[in-house]
Amino acid sequence: MAGFDLRMTAAEVDALMLRAFPDADRETMWKVTALSPGRASIVRPYADFMLRPGGLISGPNLMALADSAAYALILAHIGEQLMAVTSQLTMNFLRGARPGDLHADAELLHLGRRSAVCDVRLWTESPEKPAAQANVTYALPLPTSAA
Amino acid sequence: MAGFDLRMTAAEVDALMLRAFPDADRETMWKVTALSPGRASIVRPYADFMLRPGGLISGPNLMALADSAAYALILAHIGEQLMAVTSQLTMNFLRGARPGDLHADAELLHLGRRSAVCDVRLWTESPEKPAAQANVTYALPLPTSAA
Amino acid sequence: MAGFDLRMTAAEVDALMLRAFPDADRETMWKVTALSPGRASIVRPYADFMLRPGGLISGPNLMALADSAAYALILAHIGEQLMAVTSQLTMNFLRGARPGDLHADAELLHLGRRSAVCDVRLWTESPEKPAAQANVTYALPLPTSAA
Amino acid sequence: MAGFDLRMTAAEVDALMLRAFPDADRETMWKVTALSPGRASIVRPYADFMLRPGGLISGPNLMALADSAAYALILAHIGEQLMAVTSQLTMNFLRGARPGDLHADAELLHLGRRSAVCDVRLWTESPEKPAAQANVTYALPLPTSAA
Numbered sequence: 001m002a003g004f005d006l007r008m009t010a011a012e013v014d015a016l017m018l019r020a021f022p023d024a025d026r027e028t029m030w031k032v033t034a035l036s037p038g039r040a041s042i043v044r045p046y047a048d049f050m051l052r053p054g055g056l057i058s059g060p061n062l063m064a065l066a067d068s069a070a071y072a073l074i075l076a077h078i079g080e081q082l083m084a085v086t087s088q089l090t091m092n093f094l095r096g097a098r099p100g101d102l103h104a105d106a107e108l109l110h111l112g113r114r115s116a117v118c119d120v121r122l123w124t125e126s127p128e129k130p131a132a133q134a135n136v137t138y139a140l141p142l143p144t145s146a147a
Numbered sequence: 148m149a150g151f152d153l154r155m156t157a158a159e160v161d162a163l164m165l166r167a168f169p170d171a172d173r174e175t176m177w178k179v180t181a182l183s184p185g186r187a188s189i190v191r192p193y194a195d196f197m198l199r200p201g202g203l204i205s206g207p208n209l210m211a212l213a214d215s216a217a218y219a220l221i222l223a224h225i226g227e228q229l230m231a232v233t234s235q236l237t238m239n240f241l242r243g244a245r246p247g248d249l250h251a252d253a254e255l256l257h258l259g260r261r262s263a264v265c266d267v268r269l270w271t272e273s274p275e276k277p278a279a280q281a282n283v284t285y286a287l288p289l290p291t292s293a294a
Numbered sequence: 295m296a297g298f299d300l301r302m303t304a305a306e307v308d309a310l311m312l313r314a315f316p317d318a319d320r321e322t323m324w325k326v327t328a329l330s331p332g333r334a335s336i337v338r339p340y341a342d343f344m345l346r347p348g349g350l351i352s353g354p355n356l357m358a359l360a361d362s363a364a365y366a367l368i369l370a371h372i373g374e375q376l377m378a379v380t381s382q383l384t385m386n387f388l389r390g391a392r393p394g395d396l397h398a399d400a401e402l403l404h405l406g407r408r409s410a411v412c413d414v415r416l417w418t419e420s421p422e423k424p425a426a427q428a429n430v431t432y433a434l435p436l437p438t439s440a441a
Numbered sequence: 442m443a444g445f446d447l448r449m450t451a452a453e454v455d456a457l458m459l460r461a462f463p464d465a466d467r468e469t470m471w472k473v474t475a476l477s478p479g480r481a482s483i484v485r486p487y488a489d490f491m492l493r494p495g496g497l498i499s500g501p502n503l504m505a506l507a508d509s510a511a512y513a514l515i516l517a518h519i520g521e522q523l524m525a526v527t528s529q530l531t532m533n534f535l536r537g538a539r540p541g542d543l544h545a546d547a548e549l550l551h552l553g554r555r556s557a558v559c560d561v562r563l564w565t566e567s568p569e570k571p572a573a574q575a576n577v578t579y580a581l582p583l584p585t586s587a588a
Contacts, residue, residue, distance in 0.1 A: 094551035110535035241404035
């Protein structure tokens with residue numbers, strides 16, 4: 001996509017998350033695996049508690065990682081502004097998510113002054129077999145001068 | 148709404164959930180609080196682990212209860228067919244969900260042979276101040292004779 | 295819903311639309327039929343050109359009226375600020391819309407400083423048999439002082 | 442995406458549309474411009490009537506083409522089964538669509554026995570500057586043997 005510029009590196013986003021969620025379990029916390037203008041990928045290591053009865057990764061875990069991927073992607077483009085909040089999340093469940101590290105590939109569709117829209121694909125087996133697709137919209141903090 | 152008939156009572160739905168999720172913590176499990184043709188309400192008792200940093204109920208907990216409310220509503224109308232699966236969930240986050248028992252009021256918009264669509268409102272303070280609104284679509288199991 | 299105050303009457307919204315769309319055909323233009331805090335209903339008179347092959351009202355006509363109902367509802371609450379623009383529209387098609395005057399009942403779920411979210415039900419036969427349900431999000435113009 | 446096989450060519454989809462919509466204006470009808478497993482692009486020639494006040498392509502025209510692109514993509518993969526119907530359409534409006542030929546690039550996210558889910562990007566200026574993104578879900582006709 002045209003016109004996207006990064007303001008943070010993958011390592012900076014990971015470090016910001018650890019500061020923002022000091023109580024998170026570092027073993028199962030997601031990490032940024034790839035970051036380029038307009039795109040970010042994150043992965044969450046597999047853990048048994050992510051499963052629902054039936055042996056597939058649960059919907060809330062999929063939704064949480066979709067939201068995290070969008071958050072990481074947006075922060076990487078707007079810089080350290082933790083007050084961005086999710087205003088909408090739409091999940092299309094495409095096939096059962098088999099146990100495995102959970103990957104989320106996020107693409108920035110629009111970054112405006114007041115909101116950002118991302119497309120996210122979630123998978124465990126292969127990116128060619130997405131378990132779910134999400135659209136995530138964030139409301140962005142107004143610049144201080146406009147408050 | 149016209150033409151909706153219940154096949155289960157609130158107590159039967161609660162009992163079905165306990166059988167389906169035998170490992171669930173009964174203290175924090177949601178329960179059906181109201182059920183009528185086309186409508187169901189459920190509540191999940193408040194627990195501190197539902198909060199995210201900032202002291203509001205987390206998005207994944209809101210999404211999980213929206214999904215559960217739709218599931219309870221649909222099962223109550225189609226009977227014990229546990230294989231109904233969520234095909235889409237859209238969440239509009241409207242305001243921060245303050246700590247408190249989490250309520251979900253679900254309305255059946257459409258119940259077809261192959262899918263069901265629900266509108267769900269989530270709240271802790273009062274139904275007049277919804278924290279989130281969701282649309283949830285379930286794919287329904289085909290009758291055995293068509294398999 | 296709590297805390298919604300009207301700033302325009304139904305007649306004022308209708309008059310505003312005629313000024314904003316001077317070329318619209320007044321015979322087939324929608325009109326506000328009911329307006330109260332948090333709720334608005336509009337109707338568009340039936341015309342054959344609204345049909346698609348198969349004899350049902352076409353999807354684009356349903357989507358257009360859902361968007362109009364949200365617009366009317368929001369304007370009635372924020373006053374004459376024509377710059378509100380749709381940022382998202384989700385349509386759930388529930389059953390075929392048989393020929394007839396097309397009604398849209400809109401409910402305000404949230405009205406913030408920067409965005410508004412509405413739930414809209416569309417029907418021709420009866421409100422108990424909705425042809426479609428929509429969620430519509432509008433981005434609101436920033437107050438001039440913040441520009 | 443893995444596992445998608447085409448059953449029709451671009452020319453066959455165009456011809457099917459002309460037969461299905463015999464009254465459509467061939468000058469302004471969309472045509473398939475690219476088709477490969479899992480992906481289809483269509484374009485609708487610009488015409489002044491596609492504009493709304495303000496000089497941008499109207500929302501209903503964007504939504505109609507998003508739906509058409511998904512329809513073309515799905516038919517190309519399932520063959521001549523005209524009874525596929527849209528069950529849900531979500532539009533994210535990203536920026537104003539300036540006058541020009543309207544392009545829609547559709548990607549198949551999932552093709553099941555009962556439903557198909559597509560991601561669609563709409564643009565007039567350049568694919569790098571999408572005017573809107575849509576998710577479109579179609580309900581697929583059951584095989585005759587299951588009726």
